[in-house]
Amino acid sequence: MQELSSPSPLRLVAIPRLAAGGRWRVEAMRAYSEPCLLWFTKGQGRITVAGLTRGYTAHNAIFIPAGVMHGFEVGPQVFGTAVFFGRDCNVILPKDPHHLRIRETFVAQELNVTLDAILRELNSDSPASDRAAQAHLGLLGVWLERQIAKAAPDQPKPDAAKRLVARYTTLLEQEFRSGMGVADFAAKLDVTPTHLTRCCKQACGRPASALLHDRLIFEARRLLSETDLPVNMIADSLGFTSPAYFTRAFNHLVGKSPTAFRRGA
Template sequence: MTQDFTQQIAAPGAPGGQARLVAIPRLAAAGRWRVEAMRSVSEPQLLWFTKGQGRITIAGITRGYTANNAVFIPAGVMHGFEVGPQVFGTAVFFGKDCTIPLPTTPQMLRIREVHAQQEINVILDMILREMNSDSPAHERATRHYLGLLGVWLERQATKAAPEQTKPDAAKRLVARYTALLERDFRTGAGVGEFAAALGVTPTHLSRCCRQACGRSAISLLQDRRIFEARRLLAETAMPVGEIGASLGFTSAAYFTRAFQHLTGKSPTEFRRSV
């Protein structure tokens, strides 16, 4: 992958610019679907795994992760990953108004050098300490440590660049599909329409998706739409029918069937359970 670092964290406390650190197990505390289903977030994030292993799918490409993997995901990139009971680590969210130079493409980095592992652990400890501090200039110190984290990431990505293999045609197509899907999953468009927009047949698109992540094109689409439905059911008071309509379902009954097929619960039952 090419390393392209661009100016993209507003000061902590600025509207939409609040950086934060979250223990990876806590991301799934309100339900594993919050991390395992296909979704995106509106800010750059870095996942630093310190224990355990699993699979992570980014832009339609699935890989395994283990301890000492650093995974950077730019804002708006569709992803999901397994969080088993033995998985530990830290997620860094850089904020929606991030101005720290960060990669513009996803990065999956295996950090083999003990010194580099210790370095990121120290930086994360200092960020957390300053975030929780009431000392003078603690917000400025937080920004500087976040900047150091960006430098660490850039150096590790540059070091890993010669070992990175260029994505093949199938993976490039799937990455384009997931970007288009992330943009238009609310429109009600089906796989056929997405495939036509990409200039390929639905069969070819689904074949490439299976090669890249072991899932069909329709599975990725359904997972993304139903994640959004679950999020809206859990976090808003929108009526069930309005949620279905906002996600392109042609009727409340169709939405309920699709939701129940994927989750095992009706939308109303799911809302009551969260």
């Protein structure tokens, strides 16, 4: 997961800004170490959460708990807000991911008003603005709980394939640095590599190996762009058997060497 050196605070970020420095920052598989809510107000695309790919459009709210692997398309017409709740958030939040398609205008307006209030307090120097922001954040938690309850009767239960892929992405997020391959992950999940790949293709249109490589290369790009670690140390930290193998894999998936990527980051 993307870790910070100190506890992360509550913050709101415009969704286009998440892709600053490259669309790979949002499109590649990765997880945050804090809960996140994506509220799309314009545009459309696809989002993959816990190995399940769905389309999103305007007025979609997608809650992603800490540690849940995800990635989404963010084209030039996509706008909205990402709410990062912070790792020390004490608001009651869902334990599972949820994709909410908000159809009532007044419900969307409720969320917009709450987000505006949070942002206003975060930018305020008035007394108790931090407590006010947390109070509005509590209302956001209530809004989420109510919309999830309202949508529950229409939500199909995930089938066995989707449950397996969700388990795979959870394990993958925990172990992607270990050097394990798809066969190792499949063995831990008590299935064959073929069955795991078939289920991944069914849930998100990609084989199990693609999810693994995507997660590894995201982390490699992050370390190359945000740290001064030598390439050989990055390769070792991600479980590659040698720096040369890491360089070949990175070049194949990114189109340039790790050193060239770092120079352009």
